[in-house]
Amino acid sequence: MSSLNVLSISQFSNFGFLAGQAVGWNTPVVLSPAKNTFIFRVFIQQTRAKFRALIFLKKMILMNRNESIMVIQKQEFYKKGIYYTVRSANGKDAKELSELRVQIDGETENLDRERGEAYIDPSGFEHIIREDSANRRSLFLVAVAEGRIVGFSRCQGSDLTRVSHKVEFGVCVSRDYWGYGIGTNLLKESISWADSSGIKKITLSVLETNDRAIQLYKKFGFEVEGLLKKDKWLSDGKYYDTVVMGRFHE
Numbered sequence: 276m277s278s279l280n281v282l283s284i285s286q287f288s289n290f291g292f293l294a295g296q297a298v299g300w301n302t303p304v305v306l307s308p309a310k311n312t313f314i315f316r317v318f319i320q321q322t323r324a325k326f327r328a329l330i331f332l333k334k335m336i337l338m339n340r341n342e343s344i345m346v347i348q349k350q351e352f353y354k355k356g357i358y359y360t361v362r363s364a365n366g367k368d369a370k371e372l373s374e375l376r377v378q379i380d381g382e383t384e385n386l387d388r389e390r391g392e393a394y395i396d397p398s399g400f401e402h403i404i405r406e407d408s409a410n411r412r413s414l415f416l417v418a419v420a421e422g423r424i425v426g427f428s429r430c431q432g433s434d435l436t437r438v439s440h441k442v443e444f445g446v447c448v449s450r451d452y453w454g455y456g457i458g459t460n461l462l463k464e465s466i467s468w469a470d471s472s473g474i475k476k477i478t479l480s481v482l483e484t485n486d487r488a489i490q491l492y493k494k495f496g497f498e499v500e501g502l503l504k505k506d507k508w509l510s511d512g513k514y515y516d517t518v519v520m521g522r523f524h525e
């Protein structure tokens with residue numbers, strides 16, 4: 276700070292006080308008749324402010340590093356005449372996801388719920404997306420075609436140490452968009468995220484009659500770990516087994 280500045284500030288002590296507050300100094304600038312003391316105090320305050328700015332910058336860099344682990348940037352795909360993208364979900368997707376989940380639940384018996392059961396409203400989805408984005412062991416992806424979300428997948432991890440090596444995978448695609456590789460690409464992106472994030476096991480469960488999904492999982496290295504007998508009761512009045520599958524990454 277030049278002596279000219281010091282002199283001009285010292286003539287306007289109120290200005291010195293306000294300027295100190297404006298840059299976030301905790302202690303106001305108290306002007307002393309002794310210029311040396313004043314310069315020393317200003318120096319200390321400026322150093323403190325710089326130190327705080329450095330800590331803030333470091334926090335931002337760390338946050339960015341974490342986000343790059345959890346966020347999948349938009350990937351573009353084309354199959355059988357349609358273009359679609361796969362990316363991480365964000366808060367703005369919540370309403371669409373809430374509606375799509377109800378729709379898909381009504382389109383298939385391969386999922387656990389009948390249409391409208393265990394409803395998650397948009398704020399519920401906002402919460403899930405926020406949690407997944409903040410958790411390095413979870414990933415929530417959406418597939419967007421023709422301007423709307425047509426499928427989504429989720430890898431859900433845990434903070435519990437003993438199960439922190441694995442995530443549970445779930446996926447669903449709107450029936451009109453089956454066969455376009457959307458399920459494949461949601462799974463592919465999830466696997467490559469998991470492998471590069473140090474996840475050792477991806478686990479899932481699938482209805483024994485869901486050939487489409489079982490084929491898909493086998494193609495990507497999932498193996499059958501076991502059967503949960505008479506695990507589902509479907510609209511034909513019969514019981515069905517659930518197949519438990521896992522994919523291991525050394």
Ligand SMILES: CC(C)(COP(=O)(O)OP(=O)(O)OC[C@H]1O[C@@H](n2cnc3c(N)ncnc32)[C@H](O)[C@@H]1OP(=O)(O)O)[C@@H](O)C(=O)NCCC(=O)NCCS
Nearest residue numbers: 385446447448453454455456457458459481487488490491
């Ligand atoms: C299972 C599901 C996610 C697949 O999504 P999709 O976008 O249709 O899948 P894809 O187009 O990527 O096809 C994936 C694979 O399914 C298999 N598949 C496709 N059609 C099939 C059919 N008619 N019969 C058997 N397998 C079939 C193939 O292996 C295909 O891969 P390929 O085309 O490279 O050979 C989707 O059908 C779905 O959401 N179903 C309802 C919800 C559900 O079952 N979720 C899984 C719960 S565990």
